[in-house]
Amino acid sequence: xKNSAIQxxxxxxxxxxxxxxxxxxxxxxxxVIGIALSLPIGGYVLLKNVQGxxxxxxxxxxxxxxxxxxxxxxxxxxxxxxxxxxxxVDHIEFVPRDLALKQLQLSTGLADVVGGLSQNPxxxxxxxxxxxxxxxxxxxxxxxxxxxxxxxxxxxxxxxAHKLEALLKFAxxxxxxxxxxxxxxxxxxxxxxxxxxxLTQRDEIEVSKLIGATNGFIRRPFLYFGLIQGMLGGAxxxxxxxSSLFLLNYSLAGLVQLYASSFTxxxxxxxxxxxxxxxxxxxxxxxxxxxxxxxxxxxxxx
Amino acid sequence: xxxFNQVYKRYPGGYEALKNLSFEIAEGEMVFLTGxxxxxxxxxxxxxxxxxxxxxxSVVVKGQNTKSLKSGxxxxxxxxxxxxxxxxxLLFDRNAFDNVMLPLQICGFDHRESAKRVRAALDKVxxxxxxxxxxxxxxxxxxxxxxxxxAIVNRPTILLADEPTGNLDAEYSGEIMxxxxxxxxxxVTLLIxxxxxxxxxxxxxxxxALKHGELQT
Ligand SMILES: Nc1ncnc2c1ncn2[C@@H]1O[C@H](COP(=O)(O)OP(=O)(O)O)[C@@H](O)[C@H]1O
Ligand SMILES: [Mg+2]
Numbered sequence: 351x352k353n354s355a356i357q358x359x360x361x362x363x364x365x366x367x368x369x370x371x372x373x374x375x376x377x378x379x380x381x382v383i384g385i386a387l388s389l390p391i392g393g394y395v396l397l398k399n400v401q402g403x404x405x406x407x408x409x410x411x412x413x414x415x416x417x418x419x420x421x422x423x424x425x426x427x428x429x430x431x432x433x434x435x436x437x438x439v440d441h442i443e444f445v446p447r448d449l450a451l452k453q454l455q456l457s458t459g460l461a462d463v464v465g466g467l468s469q470n471p472x473x474x475x476x477x478x479x480x481x482x483x484x485x486x487x488x489x490x491x492x493x494x495x496x497x498x499x500x501x502x503x504x505x506x507x508x509x510x511a512h513k514l515e516a517l518l519k520f521a522x523x524x525x526x527x528x529x530x531x532x533x534x535x536x537x538x539x540x541x542x543x544x545x546x547x548x549l550t551q552r553d554e555i556e557v558s559k560l561i562g563a564t565n566g567f568i569r570r571p572f573l574y575f576g577l578i579q580g581m582l583g584g585a586x587x588x589x590x591x592x593s594s595l596f597l598l599n600y601s602l603a604g605l606v607q608l609y610a611s612s613f614t615x616x617x618x619x620x621x622x623x624x625x626x627x628x629x630x631x632x633x634x635x636x637x638x639x640x641x642x643x644x645x646x647x648x649x650x651x652x
Numbered sequence: 653x654x655x656f657n658q659v660y661k662r663y664p665g666g667y668e669a670l671k672n673l674s675f676e677i678a679e680g681e682m683v684f685l686t687g688x689x690x691x692x693x694x695x696x697x698x699x700x701x702x703x704x705x706x707x708x709x710s711v712v713v714k715g716q717n718t719k720s721l722k723s724g725x726x727x728x729x730x731x732x733x734x735x736x737x738x739x740x741x742l743l744f745d746r747n748a749f750d751n752v753m754l755p756l757q758i759c760g761f762d763h764r765e766s767a768k769r770v771r772a773a774l775d776k777v778x779x780x781x782x783x784x785x786x787x788x789x790x791x792x793x794x795x796x797x798x799x800x801x802x803a804i805v806n807r808p809t810i811l812l813a814d815e816p817t818g819n820l821d822a823e824y825s826g827e828i829m830x831x832x833x834x835x836x837x838x839x840v841t842l843l844i845x846x847x848x849x850x851x852x853x854x855x856x857x858x859x860x861a862l863k864h865g866e867l868q869t
Contacts, residue, residue, distance in 0.1 A: 357760050557741050560703070561802070562731035563758040564724070651703055 358570075365574045369582075379543060379579060383536050384586025387630055390529035391618070392591050397521055399615045404514050411488055413478040415495050416503040421474060429500055433476060438491045443477040450475060473502065485515055533633055536583065540576045540637025541644075547572060548645045560651045572642050573635055580634020584627045592617055653679045653810060653841045654700055659709035661695055661865075669695040671865045673709070677843060679809075682836040684852060685845040687862035693845040694738060696862070697812050700843070701733055702726055713810070731759060734803030734840075736813035740795050742787040748774065748798055749783040755806045773805040777831060793824040800831060811835060813844045817851055829855055 369376040417426070426444070433442050445453075450472045455465070480491050488506055495504045548555065558568055599614045618626065654677040661670040669692045677683050685693050698704040699711050702718040711718045716729060742751055752773055756766040774780045777797035779790075787795055796816060803811060813832070817825030829851055836842055846852065852859065861868040 354760065356762075553741075554743055554745070557743060558754065558758060559727075560701070560730065560735060560737075560741070561755045561758060561806075562727045562729075562733075564727045567727075567758055 361570050361574050362578070365571060365578055368575065369578070376579070379539060380582045380586050383539060383580065383583025383630070383634075384590055386532040386535050387584060387587035387626070388590040388594075390525050390532055391587055391626060392594060393521075393525040393528060395591055395595070395615070395618060397518060397525060401518055402616075403613065404518075411480065411483055412507050413480065413488070413492055413495065414505045414507060415476045415478060415501045417474045417476075418500055418502045419473055421500055425500060426474065429498070430476070433478060438480055438482065438487065438494075440479045440481045442479065445475045445477060447472045447474050536580065536630065536633045537637040537640070540579060540634045541641040543579070544572050544576060544638045544641035545645055547575070548641070548649070552649055555646070555649050556651045559649070565646070568646060569642050573638050576634040576636075576638025576641075577631050578634070580637075581627055581631040583634065584630025587630070588618070588623060588626060653677055653681070653714065654843070655710075655712040656699075657710045657712075659699065659706045659711060661692075661699060661704065662707045669865050670699075670706075673867055675860060675867065677841060679841055680836075680839050682832070682842040682857050683844070684857055684859040685843060685862065686847060686852065686859050688847065691862040692865040693862060694814055697814050697843065697845060700810075700812055701730060701735055731755075731806060732809050734806065734808035734811040736796075736799050736803045736811070736816050738814040738818065740787075740799045742795060742798060742802075744786060744788050746786075747783065748779060748785050748787060748790070751787060751798060752802045752805050755802060759806060769805055773801040776804070777801045778827075793820050796820065796824075796828065797831075800828065804835065808840065810841045810843070813842070815845055815847070817846060817848050822850060825851055826854070
């Protein structure tokens, strides 16, 4: 067990040495992988940021339900209880028509106009805070409330957030397609690198087979090479995105100051960064594995 | 140790390199394999190392039939064999020491123990002083001896040598034959192909004579 761990360490050291022996080729390969990965991952980072911004601006979604004129206090109490018992409702707020008028006076600066009214035109209203926040469940609740006889008008206050959500969904799909395509490119790059390595090491592979090397032993250095090259490519993508964000934030700073906000683009979280490294390592390993399976058996000692 | 039973070997293209071979080599025996160029000596050795498989008949090495051997078991059979190739098959991207190290790396030996064994093997063939040299810088005789060092470093129970004294002058071939003799004395089974009459006269031992792929009696 300890012995095999030492063997693996030896292969890893040997692989790093091999990368160092051809610095230009290695660097170019890693950069190409890094750039390929940074496109979809960068898209993902931007989406995450836009989504965070949208949530921040949308606040908690709420539903306003306006009662029909002339609904009596008994009825209001009954509806209030029904709403509180509703499974999808977290809590509610009752806004009597007098209070609504006062708020309108205060908030809109229409004090004169409103004051001139002989009669309060506003209905009583409930503001309903739902438990679930996703668009679909919100709409379901709104439609349910609409069917209640005493509600004259029911309004979902986050319709624009819903539209944005649909747009983001589309953008996420685009990023996903891009990621799939460029992952394939990463696998292809590694496949080819390993193919060339196998060709140049034909003699060593042949002799090793002749003196009793198992297929696993012969495969191992190539698989590690793919894995490590993929991991370094992932790290390169991370750095490319980090420097892009730095530049974007720098130019964003001037823009944002106008609005006195402190909005900055955030990089991948620690978890996402590790996932990126793991994924790129896996793709490198996969490319190497495919290449080795394809080419190694062709080298049989004669 | 090695047993051939009615072995035929036909190469793609239809040429019959070996015809109806049956013989047995016991543990610890030293046997010469003789015959003209093209008689089938290399082919016979390749059958033992399972580099080639017989078209019919059976080749049994250390109790294992090479034809029914699983591909996963093949490397472990080969680790019992020391192979000295006609064309040496040395690696020119590393020095003499690392060439001899290769079989031990493959078997996963501890590094320090391996280094000791490599030096012992190089010493045995008289190349200890050249351990840092690239094989390309070695003479034909030295390359041959390096190939022998690589074949014995793993302490094989069977040593197969394909014309190890091939293109060497008498002094070198005598040296190499003495090295083989010393393995024979410690119980290694040896099969050495040669068409060198001088060697055969100097080292009397059992000989298998091939002629156009057939065993002469
Ligand atoms: N891979 C091969 N394909 C076709 N013919 C071969 C191959 N290897 C050897 N032969 C033929 O088989 C015969 C025996 O070859 P070999 O075993 O190398 O003889 P030796 O080693 O005694 O000189 C020769 O005629 C050779 O041309
Ligand atoms: Mg030959």
